Amino acid sequence: xxxxxxxxxxxxxxxxxxxxxxxxxxxxxxxxxxxxxxxxxxxxxxxxxxxxxxxxxxxxxxxxxxxxxxxxxxxxxxxxxxxxxxxxxxxxxxxxxxxxxxxxxxxxxxxxxxxxxxxxxxxxxxxxxxxxxxxxxxxxxxxxxxxxxxxxxxxxxxxxxxxxxxxxxxxxxxxxxxxxxxxxxxxxxxxxxxx
Amino acid sequence: xxxxxxxxxxxxxxxxxxxxxxxxxxxxxxxxxxxxxxxxxxxxxxxxxxxxxxxxxxxxxxxxxxxxxxxxxxxxxxxxxxxxxxxxxxxxxxxxxxxxxxxxxxxxxxxxxxxxxxxxxxxxxxxxxxxxxxxxxxxxxxxxxxxxxxxxxxxxxxxxxxxxxxxxxxxxxxxxxxxxxxxxxxxxxxxxxx
Numbered sequence: 001x002x003x004x005x006x007x008x009x010x011x012x013x014x015x016x017x018x019x020x021x022x023x024x025x026x027x028x029x030x031x032x033x034x035x036x037x038x039x040x041x042x043x044x045x046x047x048x049x050x051x052x053x054x055x056x057x058x059x060x061x062x063x064x065x066x067x068x069x070x071x072x073x074x075x076x077x078x079x080x081x082x083x084x085x086x087x088x089x090x091x092x093x094x095x096x097x098x099x100x101x102x103x104x105x106x107x108x109x110x111x112x113x114x115x116x117x118x119x120x121x122x123x124x125x126x127x128x129x130x131x132x133x134x135x136x137x138x139x140x141x142x143x144x145x146x147x148x149x150x151x152x153x154x155x156x157x158x159x160x161x162x163x164x165x166x167x168x169x170x171x172x173x174x175x176x177x178x179x180x181x182x183x184x185x186x187x188x189x190x191x192x193x194x195x
Numbered sequence: 196x197x198x199x200x201x202x203x204x205x206x207x208x209x210x211x212x213x214x215x216x217x218x219x220x221x222x223x224x225x226x227x228x229x230x231x232x233x234x235x236x237x238x239x240x241x242x243x244x245x246x247x248x249x250x251x252x253x254x255x256x257x258x259x260x261x262x263x264x265x266x267x268x269x270x271x272x273x274x275x276x277x278x279x280x281x282x283x284x285x286x287x288x289x290x291x292x293x294x295x296x297x298x299x300x301x302x303x304x305x306x307x308x309x310x311x312x313x314x315x316x317x318x319x320x321x322x323x324x325x326x327x328x329x330x331x332x333x334x335x336x337x338x339x340x341x342x343x344x345x346x347x348x349x350x351x352x353x354x355x356x357x358x359x360x361x362x363x364x365x366x367x368x369x370x371x372x373x374x375x376x377x378x379x380x381x382x383x384x385x386x387x388x389x
Contacts (some may be wrong), residue, residue, distance in 0.1 A: 012343070012383070013357040014209035018364060030364040138349075148207065150345075151382055152367035154333065156360045162208035165351030169220070172207065172347035178381055179372050184381065187206070188347050 002058060002121040004114065004142055006134040009034040009149040009183065015158035016131040026069035033153050039184035045117040046180035049149075057085055058124025059117035061110070064091035066130045076110055076112065079129055085122040086115040090133055131161050131170045139165060143190050147181040196313055197240035197255060197320040197340040201329045203356055204378070205343050211325055216266055221346045224378035233273060243375035251276040252383075255316025258283065258308045260328040272296030277320060279315045281308040283328050305331050308320060330358020333365065341367065341383040344375075 008016050011034065018028030029032060037046045060079050062070075062127045066087045070079070076099035078087035087103050090113050094102035094106045107113045108132050128134045128143065137143050148161070203211045204221040220262040225232075228240035232247050238246065267322040271291030275279045279297040287300035295367050301308040306330055312321040323332055332338050344355065366386045373380040 012341070012367065013355075013360065025354060033364065033366070078275065146207070149288055150381075154357060154362075154365040154367070156357075156362050156364070162349055162351070165208075165349060168351050170351070171220070171350035172349065174347050174374075174377065174379065177374055178213075179369070181369060182229060184372060185366075185380065186207075186345075 002006045002046065002118050002123070003144045004118075004128060005057075005125050005145045006128045006138065006143045007053065007147040008129065008131065008134065009151055010036070011151055011153045011155045011158070011159045012152045013156065014160050014162065014179045015155040016161040017159040019156045019157040020055055021069065021159065023072075026073075028155075028158050030153075031158065032154070034149075034151050034181075037149060037151065037180055043181035045178055046183060046185070049178055049180065053127070054080065054083055056125045057127045059087050059114045060087045060122030060127045060129050061126075061133055062087065062089055062118050063130035063133045064089055064095075065132075067104070068095070068120065071099070073167055075099055079104040080163075080175075085127075086117070088117045088120075089128075093190070103185045111140065111142070114142055119139050131159055135162065135164055138162075138170065138190070139168070145175065146188045146190065148186045148188075197318055199313075199315050199321045199323060199332070199337055200340040200341070200342060201311060201323050201332070201338050201356075202250070202342040203325045203329075203344070204346055205325075205345055206348050206350040206353075206355045208349050208351065209355050209357065210251070210350040210356040211356050213350055214352050214356065216262070220307075221226050221344075224344065224375055227376055231302065240372055240376040242347060243380065246373045246375065246380045248259065250360070253320045254322045255279075255319030256312035256321050257375060258305070258312050258321060258323045258328065260324070261285075262326065263324055264288075268294070269293065269298055272298065274298075277316070277319075281312045283308045306335070309337055315363065325356040325358065326354050327358040330360040331358045333357060334362050339385060341381075341385070343381045343383075345379040345381055346362055346379060347379075 018031035020029040178185040230244035
C-alpha cells in the first residue's frame, strides 16, 4: 500500500490560508506568503524538499473548494504540473466545466478518493492537499505521515490546517526537520491516537 | 532595554494546554534526557539543555497571566527563570502564602506589567508566557521574539499559544532551529514594520 501523506503549508499560528479566501485571492489576503518557499527562493534546501515531493507522489487528493480555487492555475495538469499526477477531487457532483484532457477524477467521499488514489499511485505515495479532507482522513486513522511546511508568519485568522479533530490527541514522531528559506519543513509519522 | 520574548511548548496545531489546562505530552521533553537543567528539576537531551540555558540566561523578568499563576500556584514563590514575576490579574489573590516572593500582581493591564518587568530586567530580556496575554501582546505589537518548543502531537482543542490574536498578518524571520529529543526548538524574530 502507498503511504498517505497530509502535505500542506501552514502559518506558525496554524492556518492553511489567510482570511478572505475568494477566487481572486485563493490563499486569502496575504496568504501567498505560505507558498513563497515553493516559488523558487533560490534556496537549495527548499528546492530539494519540493523535488523529493514530485518524485515520490503518485497521486493527489484534494477537496472541491481547493479545486475550484486552484484550477485556473492548475489547468488540465493538476497540482503536479508536468508530471500530470492523477488527482482525485472529493466533490458532490462533477463541475460543469473541466479542462480538456485533464488529470482529475471526481469522487463522492474521502475514503473513495483514497482507494482510487492508492490504486493509481502504484508504488509511490498519495498526497493529501486539502485541510478538510486531511482532517477527515486523520480522524479515520488513514493518514500515515504529516508533512508541514511551517511558514514564519502569523495570520490571526483564516482556514485552520488542523481542527475539528474531536479533542483527540494524535501522537506523532519526528521523521525529519529541514531548515529552509521562508519555511521549515517538518515531517512526522502518525503513531497513534492517544485517547 | 531588553527584548520581550514569548516562550512556550506548543502542539503542532498551536495549543499550549488541553481543554483541562493540562500540558500533558507537551512537557515530556523536559524530562526525557539525562542532562540536568540548573535550578530546575528538568532533565533533558543535551541539545535541549543547551538551548534552555542560552534562552533563560538572558531573561531578567517574567510576565504571566493569572491562569498560569493559579495552575502552578505561582511556582511556590520561586520564579523558574528571571528574578521577578509580574502577574496580570484583575484581582490579586487574597491568600498568597509567599508575600516576600518576588511576585507582583498587576491589575492595570498588560502594558503596565511589561513596563514594570522591563524596569526590573534592565538590559536583560522579559519573558511572556502564552495564552491569552500573549495574544493581547501580539495584538498590541509588544513582542520582539517568539520561542516555540514544537512537540510532535496534535491536540485538537485547548488553550492556544497565540491566544485570540486576530490582527493583520505579522511576518517573522526564518527561525533558528535546535532539534531536541521529541521537540523542535524554533526561535523567531518579528519583522518590525517600516
